[in-house]
Amino acid sequence: xxxxxxxxxxxxxxxxxxxxxxxxxxxxxxxxxxxxxxxxxxxxxxxxxxxxxxxxxxxxxxxxxxxxxxxxxxxxxxxxxxxxxxxxxxxxxxxxxxxxxxxxxxxxxxxxxxxxxxxxxxxxxxxxxxxxxxxxxxxxxxxxxxxxxxxxxxxxxxxxxxxxxxxxxxxxxxxxxxxxxxxxxxxxxxxxxxxxxxxxxxxxxxxxxxxxxxxxxxxxxxxxxxxxxxxxxxxxxxxxxxxxxxxxxxxxxxxxxxxxxxxxxxxxxxxxxxxxxxxxxxxxxxxxxxxxxxxxxxxxxxxxxxxxxxxxxxxxxxxxxxxxxxxxxxxxxxxxxxxxxxxxxxxxxxxxxxxxxxxxxxxxxxxxxxxxxxxxxxxxxxxxxxxxxxxxxxxxxxxxxxxxxxxxxxxxxxxxxxxxxxxxxxxxxxxxxxxxxxxxxxxxxxxxxxxxxxx
Amino acid sequence: xxxxxxxxxxxxxxxxxxxxxxxxxxxxxxxxxxxxxxxxxxxxxxxxxxxxxxxxxxxxxxxxxxxxxxxxxxxxxxxxxxxxxxxxxxxxxxxxxxxxxxxxxxxxxxxxxxxxxxxxxxxxxxxxxxxxxxxxxxxxxxxxxxxxxxxxxxxxxxxxxxxxxxxxxxxxxxxxxxxxxxxxxxxxxxxxxxxxxxxxxxxxxxxxxxxxxxxxxxxxxxxxxxxxxxxxxxxxxxxxxxxxxxxxxxxxxxxxxxxxxxxxxxxxxxxxxxxxxxxxxxxxxxxxxxxxxxxxxxxxxxxxxxxxxxxxxxxxxxxxxxxxxxxxxxxxxxxxxxxxxxxxxxxxxxxxxxxxxxxxxxxxxxxxxxxxxxxxxxxxxxxxxxxxxxxxxxxxxxxxxxxxxxxxxxxxxxxxxxxxxxxxxxxxxxxxxxxxxxxxxxxxxxxxxxxxxxx
Numbered sequence: 001x002x003x004x005x006x007x008x009x010x011x012x013x014x015x016x017x018x019x020x021x022x023x024x025x026x027x028x029x030x031x032x033x034x035x036x037x038x039x040x041x042x043x044x045x046x047x048x049x050x051x052x053x054x055x056x057x058x059x060x061x062x063x064x065x066x067x068x069x070x071x072x073x074x075x076x077x078x079x080x081x082x083x084x085x086x087x088x089x090x091x092x093x094x095x096x097x098x099x100x101x102x103x104x105x106x107x108x109x110x111x112x113x114x115x116x117x118x119x120x121x122x123x124x125x126x127x128x129x130x131x132x133x134x135x136x137x138x139x140x141x142x143x144x145x146x147x148x149x150x151x152x153x154x155x156x157x158x159x160x161x162x163x164x165x166x167x168x169x170x171x172x173x174x175x176x177x178x179x180x181x182x183x184x185x186x187x188x189x190x191x192x193x194x195x196x197x198x199x200x201x202x203x204x205x206x207x208x209x210x211x212x213x214x215x216x217x218x219x220x221x222x223x224x225x226x227x228x229x230x231x232x233x234x235x236x237x238x239x240x241x242x243x244x245x246x247x248x249x250x251x252x253x254x255x256x257x258x259x260x261x262x263x264x265x266x267x268x269x270x271x272x273x274x275x276x277x278x279x280x281x282x283x284x285x286x287x288x289x290x291x292x293x294x295x296x297x298x299x300x301x302x303x304x305x306x307x308x309x310x311x312x313x314x315x316x317x318x319x320x321x322x323x324x325x326x327x328x329x330x331x332x333x334x335x336x337x338x339x340x341x342x343x344x345x346x347x348x349x350x351x352x353x354x355x356x357x358x359x360x361x362x363x364x365x366x367x368x369x370x371x372x373x374x375x376x377x378x379x380x381x382x383x384x385x386x387x388x389x390x391x392x393x394x395x396x397x398x399x400x401x402x403x404x405x406x407x408x409x410x411x412x413x414x415x416x417x418x419x420x421x422x423x424x425x426x427x428x429x430x431x432x433x434x435x436x437x438x439x440x441x442x443x444x445x446x447x448x449x450x451x452x453x454x455x
Numbered sequence: 456x457x458x459x460x461x462x463x464x465x466x467x468x469x470x471x472x473x474x475x476x477x478x479x480x481x482x483x484x485x486x487x488x489x490x491x492x493x494x495x496x497x498x499x500x501x502x503x504x505x506x507x508x509x510x511x512x513x514x515x516x517x518x519x520x521x522x523x524x525x526x527x528x529x530x531x532x533x534x535x536x537x538x539x540x541x542x543x544x545x546x547x548x549x550x551x552x553x554x555x556x557x558x559x560x561x562x563x564x565x566x567x568x569x570x571x572x573x574x575x576x577x578x579x580x581x582x583x584x585x586x587x588x589x590x591x592x593x594x595x596x597x598x599x600x601x602x603x604x605x606x607x608x609x610x611x612x613x614x615x616x617x618x619x620x621x622x623x624x625x626x627x628x629x630x631x632x633x634x635x636x637x638x639x640x641x642x643x644x645x646x647x648x649x650x651x652x653x654x655x656x657x658x659x660x661x662x663x664x665x666x667x668x669x670x671x672x673x674x675x676x677x678x679x680x681x682x683x684x685x686x687x688x689x690x691x692x693x694x695x696x697x698x699x700x701x702x703x704x705x706x707x708x709x710x711x712x713x714x715x716x717x718x719x720x721x722x723x724x725x726x727x728x729x730x731x732x733x734x735x736x737x738x739x740x741x742x743x744x745x746x747x748x749x750x751x752x753x754x755x756x757x758x759x760x761x762x763x764x765x766x767x768x769x770x771x772x773x774x775x776x777x778x779x780x781x782x783x784x785x786x787x788x789x790x791x792x793x794x795x796x797x798x799x800x801x802x803x804x805x806x807x808x809x810x811x812x813x814x815x816x817x818x819x820x821x822x823x824x825x826x827x828x829x830x831x832x833x834x835x836x837x838x839x840x841x842x843x844x845x846x847x848x849x850x851x852x853x854x855x856x857x858x859x860x861x862x863x864x865x866x867x868x869x870x871x872x873x874x875x876x877x878x879x880x881x882x883x884x885x886x887x888x889x890x891x892x893x894x895x896x897x898x899x900x901x902x903x904x905x906x907x908x909x910x
Contacts, residue, residue, distance in 0.1 A: 212884060218784050277663045315883065327669060
């Protein structure tokens, strides 16, 4: 082990945290056009640091949307090349009034750092940068490194997908490292080996030509929110089964060995319901465990229903149109295109009278399962075991990291998903946090991972 | 007829319009707290003009919300006393991007004035003020006048209701005049003799304790928008029948004579669908004509569903809560309290699992039918016939003017609802307008109405 690299990382903790706070202060919300400048500022922040620590060929790569950040260091002849990935964009912070401290004013409480992006994914991206800094400080890098960060992960990642498709030769590598997942439980080293895909859509219902007074026209004009509710009520039954015909056809079930491994994970459904979800009961497709439902079964959610009158008080309007933001999570055996066609066809078949309906795809990602029988996963397992002093477990994730599919398809390389978040880190929600000891353990794990691969 | 009053009104048209424009420039949106100052400014604008034209005892009356404007002129001994009513508050202007010209920059086009509040109700209130000005200019007022305007009509009118209940003696009168309705068709003099009541409610559904990531929790956490949609889908069937048990019990049907009169009105359902509603088909309770459905049957509408993610783009959140703004229109035989209880009980009985539901009343108003066999309605009929040279028709309105019920209950007086809007005036919608010739004919009709009552 490169002792001096680990020593540097240890002695550099305060600097790493101060830098991360500066990074978190930039509201790089990729989905909101008014933050375009902030997103670029975050990209430049990453690029500047990569240059400072000694990475080479540092540059912003322009895309149709937000830029990519690229850097490399390719002087370890005969050693493997690792593509380090992270994303510097974040989710919107709303609802703002539920944050205990402002989302873009990082605040330490109880050994955590609270801010939008703390764990998803600025904190985890910063672990990679700090691991590289430690190794570069200690001597020649033990492996070859390419670094590629994107600013569109939260909005579908089209820029990086296009770049991977068009320039695979510029990203030649042996394995990708993605730090954007989580530990299954505190102190339990975890590698993620499968992710759900998704389609994110908008369903728009139009009734009357213009907004109408509900006193004068109530009883004659179609109400698009009622019609949209009728459509949504038919997408899922009350047990949580998706009603889109054929949606469950052709799904690849997890292997018996994988299901058995999941059963042995430390998972207490009642504790999960109480502390993570906080609802009176859990919902979802009958006949499957929570881990199966969230990792290996398709699901459907509505994220919001814009349109009409949404302020405080009362407005007696029959809106001309209503929208719903609806996504499905996909599992192996499903494709975004086929799922979208099934959704679209079904919605058309159940459209209530008097309204017109359009279903639009906003973005999508393929589901993925990565192999575990390779030396990269082995090295990651060993690195994490050394840091946590525990056996590493393999899990899947319910979320989507579409770029992992692109690495497989375009670069033909496996991905190691080594993440250090915790289940209660409030990703995409108010009071997002990152446990500081996991920030430091993550940095050390990555240092060890690179050293093992270069040994 | 007081020729000089009519002559003054005729010669004063340009002034009246210029003043109305100034009035319309004040964004007196009663439902939005940030416009509280503007609402008061509009009240003061009305008070200043009442003082200028010679009305007496002009003052703002404070309420729990926005102020009332009061004035009187009580020197016509032995003549009837008329309480003139109007409201100076307006609906919110959204969606802003559908206005051809800004909602608070009144613009003349094709003989109309376009602005939020043009017809509902600033323009019609201003007819009353201008009619009083014309009569005061011409000599002693032929009748006694009390003037009472409110700034909370669009948010339930609690202030005026409370004042009427507590101070009926200060508003002693023989009849109320409300100018807040419309002509059934262009050039067809119309008196409104019935209005629907309403309850305006919010249905709030809560699932998880906090917003959750739909990738990680989709399949386990309850989705409040799906649950809310399931509830709404059960409030009305796809034919438009309300499914709340008992909702149609005890409704007073219109008389055979009234139904016959409605049938003879110039109403072309296809033209109405095409030009007013602009939808592919009309919807609503089967077995009833459009006029019956909108005037004499209860209806239910959803006005918006706030909560979750509503911006452009994508956010993969399972929101902790979802809201729906839902109102019902009531007809004679129904009461707000009973209807609210029925809605609340039914929603509780159909609540999907995993969520909690609360139904809140925002405001309400009683349905009303006014008598037509009195000299006030007769004088109004004669006044409008003289101006329009056509027989006046009696109709009902689908909307709610709760104060008419308060006039009956607290002051024990009938109300004459003489309105000059048109069906396509876009009340509560973008591009609200008021036809200028109706603004002037309305002023003349009121002058004649007062003169006939004083004769």
